[in-house]
Amino acid sequence: MAGGRQIVSFLAERQNLEQFRKKNWQGTFEQYLDLVAQNPSVTRNAFQRCYDMILSYGVDTYEVSREKKVHYRFFDDPLDHGKDAIFGLEDSQVQLVNALKSAAHGYGIEKRVLLLHGPVGSSKSTMARLLKKGIERYSAKDEGALYSLGWNDPENPGDTSAIHWCPMNEEPLHLIPEDFRRDVAAQFQEASALADYPLSISGELCPFCRYHYMDSLTRHGGDWTKVIEDVHVRRVILSEKDRIGIGTFQPKDEKNQDSTELTGDINYRKIAEYGTDSDPRAFNFDGEFNVANRGIIEFVEVLKLDVAFLYDLLGASQEHKVKPKKFAQTDIDEVILGHTNEPEYRRLQNNEFMEALRDRTVKIDVPYVTRLSNEVKIYEKDYNNDKIKGKHIAPHTIEMAAMWAVLTRLEEPKNASLTLLQKLKLYDGKSLPGFTEENIKELKSQAKREGMLGISPRYVQDKISNALVAHPDATSINPFMVLNELESGLGNHSLITSEEQRDHYRQLLEVVKEEYENIVKNEVQRAIAADEDAMARLCANYIDNVKAYTQRERVKNKFTGQYEEPDDRLMRSIEEKIDIPDSRKDDFRREIMNYIGALSIDGKKFDYKTNERLYKALQLKLFEDQKDSIKLTSLVSSVIDQETQEKIDVVKQRLIRDHGYDDESATDVLSFVASIFARGDVTD
Numbered sequence: 097m098a099g100g101r102q103i104v105s106f107l108a109e110r111q112n113l114e115q116f117r118k119k120n121w122q123g124t125f126e127q128y129l130d131l132v133a134q135n136p137s138v139t140r141n142a143f144q145r146c147y148d149m150i151l152s153y154g155v156d157t158y159e160v161s162r163e164k165k166v167h168y169r170f171f172d173d174p175l176d177h178g179k180d181a182i183f184g185l186e187d188s189q190v191q192l193v194n195a196l197k198s199a200a201h202g203y204g205i206e207k208r209v210l211l212l213h214g215p216v217g218s219s220k221s222t223m224a225r226l227l228k229k230g231i232e233r234y235s236a237k238d239e240g241a242l243y244s245l246g247w248n249d250p251e252n253p254g255d256t257s258a259i260h261w262c263p264m265n266e267e268p269l270h271l272i273p274e275d276f277r278r279d280v281a282a283q284f285q286e287a288s289a290l291a292d293y294p295l296s297i298s299g300e301l302c303p304f305c306r307y308h309y310m311d312s313l314t315r316h317g318g319d320w321t322k323v324i325e326d327v328h329v330r331r332v333i334l335s336e337k338d339r340i341g342i343g344t345f346q347p348k349d350e351k352n353q354d355s356t357e358l359t360g361d362i363n364y365r366k367i368a369e370y371g372t373d374s375d376p377r378a379f380n381f382d383g384e385f386n387v388a389n390r391g392i393i394e395f396v397e398v399l400k401l402d403v404a405f406l407y408d409l410l411g412a413s414q415e416h417k418v419k420p421k422k423f424a425q426t427d428i429d430e431v432i433l434g435h436t437n438e439p440e441y442r443r444l445q446n447n448e449f450m451e452a453l454r455d456r457t458v459k460i461d462v463p464y465v466t467r468l469s470n471e472v473k474i475y476e477k478d479y480n481n482d483k484i485k486g487k488h489i490a491p492h493t494i495e496m497a498a499m500w501a502v503l504t505r506l507e508e509p510k511n512a513s514l515t516l517l518q519k520l521k522l523y524d525g526k527s528l529p530g531f532t533e534e535n536i537k538e539l540k541s542q543a544k545r546e547g548m549l550g551i552s553p554r555y556v557q558d559k560i561s562n563a564l565v566a567h568p569d570a571t572s573i574n575p576f577m578v579l580n581e582l583e584s585g586l587g588n589h590s591l592i593t594s595e596e597q598r599d600h601y602r603q604l605l606e607v608v609k610e611e612y613e614n615i616v617k618n619e620v621q622r623a624i625a626a627d628e629d630a631m632a633r634l635c636a637n638y639i640d641n642v643k644a645y646t647q648r649e650r651v652k653n654k655f656t657g658q659y660e661e662p663d664d665r666l667m668r669s670i671e672e673k674i675d676i677p678d679s680r681k682d683d684f685r686r687e688i689m690n691y692i693g694a695l696s697i698d699g700k701k702f703d704y705k706t707n708e709r710l711y712k713a714l715q716l717k718l719f720e721d722q723k724d725s726i727k728l729t730s731l732v733s734s735v736i737d738q739e740t741q742e743k744i745d746v747v748k749q750r751l752i753r754d755h756g757y758d759d760e761s762a763t764d765v766l767s768f769v770a771s772i773f774a775r776g777d778v779t780d
Contacts, residue, residue: 117624118338119236121331123258128268128329136284137294139269142391142430143199143206144228144293146244148520150193162533168193172228173631175233176476180226182219184470187461188212190314192223195458196431199468205458209413211398212435213464216591217552220435223462227433228342231391233358235334235341242390243268244333245724247308250315256328263381264302264769265332265341266390267429271309271324271558272297299427303376334391341391342740343384343430359383361418374422375558385418388430398434399444406453413456429583435462438548463547464505468524473496474553479560486573487564490617490761496612497556500582503604505550507543512540517607551601553589558587572761579605614774620769625718634670634721635704635714639692641667673716674709 131138140148165383166351171189173181192210199206212220234240235756245268246261272280277297299310334341366378366584373379383409384393395401401409412418415430417425434457436444441459444450464584465471475494503519509519518528522536540546553758559581563573566581583605592598625631644651645662653660668681676684688710691703703713744766751762 098416104295107723108276118238118241119331119333123328123329125245125268125329131243132269132295133284135241137239137292139267139295139297140242140293141206142226143196144429145234145240145281146231146392147193147196147200147290149230150196152234152239160533166190167422168229171223175226175229178220180229180475181477182222182226183473184465184467185219185462188223188460194705196550205749206454207414207416208458209409209432209434211457212433212439212462213459214435215464215548215550216437216556218462218464218547218569220462221396223434223620224435227393227431228336228392228394228663232334232336233341235391236334243329244331244332244390245305246328247305247312248328249550251705252325259328260304260308262305264304264386264428266302266305266389266427267299268327269297270299270301270305270328270418270427271327272364273320290728294296299416299429302381302426303379303423303591305382307376309442315598318603318751320562329389332390334670336387339387341388341430342737343388343391344396345384345393346396347402348715354605355382355408356421358385358405359418360386362421376423379420379423381420383420384417385412385428385430389428390430390674392433395432395434396442397436399440399763406450409457420722426515461548464501464552466502466505466523466547468495468499468502468520471502471553475500475560477554478557478565485619487570488758490574490758490765491756492612492615493575493578494560495708497578498609499611500579500601500604501553501556503607504601507546507549508541510542511539516604516609551677555585555589556582570756572764574761574764577763586656611701617764617769619751619755620747620766621719622715623754624749625715627718631704631714631718634718635710638667638670638714639688639702644686646685646689654752669720669778670717671712673713673720 098219137148150168150170153168153174153462156167156169158165158167165186167186168189170187173179192212195205195208195210198204198210211508212223214220223406230575232242235242244262244265246259249255249258249260253256269277269280272748281295281297300306308326312326314324315319328523336342336344360381360383360727362373363378364373366375367373370378383686395409398409408418409432410427412428412430415425416428418428419425444454463476472495475498479489479494479737499520502523503516506516506523508516508517516532519539522528522539560573560578562581563577567573567577580596583602586598586601589598592601640651641662643649645664645667649662650659650660651662662760667685668678671681671684688707692709695702704714748759748762751757752759757765
């Protein structure tokens with residue numbers, strides 16, 4: 097076991113003092129201008145920085161239905177190894193990134209509130225958390241560096257510990273007088289031409305810095321070059337914990353909050369020191385808008401805000417200004433991100449007094465996931481056999497819970513020949529006869545509200561958690577445990593508004609249970625038929641007979657040595673398993689022989705596993721031949737002879753080896769399938 101000294105040495109070897117010095121850089125205003133000349137990107141605004149941060153993680157392109165799509169790796173949360181990864185929702189992510197891109201280039205979106213809109217539990221907060229976390233860590237990298245300014249204390253000009261740093265961490269270029277900004281930007285033109293954005297100097301000093309600026313200007317007789325000698329510049333690392341560049345505002349009880357929470361408040365203890373409440377040194381610029389300057393402010397449930405707060409929000413978005421008490425309007429530079437749910441947004445649409453806010457928002461829909469494989473990933477992130485110790489999660493447990501959740505979000509297809517389950521499979525990339533990619537696009541276009549209603553992932557996560565603790569004696573949890581929890585919770589689910597909806601969700605649970613039965617029956621069939629030697633013998637026998645049949649020859653009986661007619665009964669018993677009608681048997685047999693012949697020409701050996709249809713037919717035939725000898729149905733009785741038990745144990749080991757079961761869940765699934773066989777409910 098490592099001791100204290102070893103751990104300290106381990107950490108000492110990995111600390112980066114050079115990086116610490118970079119993050120804590122301080123210099124003069126003139127040195128900062130040198131930095132700008134070398135790298136104009138340090139002057140980027142909040143939207144530009146946020147957009148570049150997302151792009152820095154890379155972009156993948158892929159094709160769906162002949163349409164090019166993009167996936168931003170940032171939303172996989174490489175920052176924290178996928179802890180806040182967002183699965184699916186590519187369209188929402190693209191919509192958000194496009195809004196940031198437009199704002200970064202000054203196309204007008206920078207004057208809007210980005211409003212994430214969707215049902216509860218659809219990842220709106222996760223998306224906001226990712227952006228805040230991303231911009232925080234980006235600011236600590238060399239490519240994300242940004243800087244702010246501070247002022248010498250007039251009474252202690254040489255004391256670096258007495259510097260009055262800007263409370264809003266504003267851009268140091270605000271020091272350049274308005275009349276000369278265009279000319280200064282032109283001086284940097286050569287360097288800024290190589291950057292992604294042209295260098296622009298906009299915004300005025302905050303009241304605190306303006307006070308120190310005017311004081312210094314007075315002391316130096318109007319000499320601006322002397323003023324900047326009183327200025328220090330330092331690098332700023334955005335931090336939500338330290339309230340630097342990242343703010344979060346959450347509505348509270350109306351009696352306990354006022355707009356000063358957004359724009360700061362008077363520091364009454366300092367009024368006596370400075371003589372007036374309009375002195376910026378007697379004001380705390382610590383409202384959420386103030387602290388979020390240069391970064392991001394998140395409004396949780398933004399539409400629950402009191403009207404007084406909305407006025408501040410409107411000015412902040414459209415004019416990029418806020419109005420602290422007793423002071424002039426103050427410039428801010430930040431991404432304003434809000435999120436809200438469906439009922440609150442409907443209330444906004446119906447409220448004529450909210451027109452100004454509606455006009456200043458860019459709505460980004462964040463629906464529930466409607467692709468099964470993505471929904472499964474959401475739950476597997478928290479519930480997997482690595483994370484859940486002492487409990488084995490049986491195969492299909494997470495999948496069945498996810499399947500039910502997705503089914504509740506889908507609208508009934510208008511095509512009468514298509515079931516809701518088939519629609520789910522089409523959305524998940526499965527193919528169905530008669531349905532093309534164009535049909536799937538049409539299905540999605542017909543269902544405008546799909547993903548905005550249904551069951552939240554949180555409900556499913558709660559019920560999986562219940563199943564894990566409700567069976568203390570079980571070493572594994574299976575789909576029925578979770579499905580039963582899901583069903584029992586419907587009775588008091590607070591977001592289900594009608595009995596009709598509740599009954600619909602219960603019916604969907606029955607659909608999922610039926611699908612699970614089909615899945616495990618097929619798995620057990622494959623496990624029983626997984627005798628490679630027996631499969632190879634059956635295949636060789638079938639091919640010998642097909643070859644003789646197609647070439648009008650006879651087959652030598654290996655037992656009697658006599659030549660006999662090809663065994664049509666054997667061939668049909670295999671072909672019928674994949675629904676080859678008698679009228680098509682000749683075509684199928686010629687197809688098999690042509691396939692073998694083509695492989696031979698290429699110098700390849702025939703393997704039944706490479707022909708999917710034949711492989712399936714052989715499996716089903718072998719299962720039919722072996723299930724009676726294994727006597728699986730005897731599992732439902734209390735007495736099993738040793739020979740049968742040995743055969744069952746072989747099947748169980750195949751389930752464990754090939755399908756991910758443990759001993760208990762393999763026994764359970766065999767017993768379940770045995771009970772189906774016992775009641776005669778066997779289908780191919």
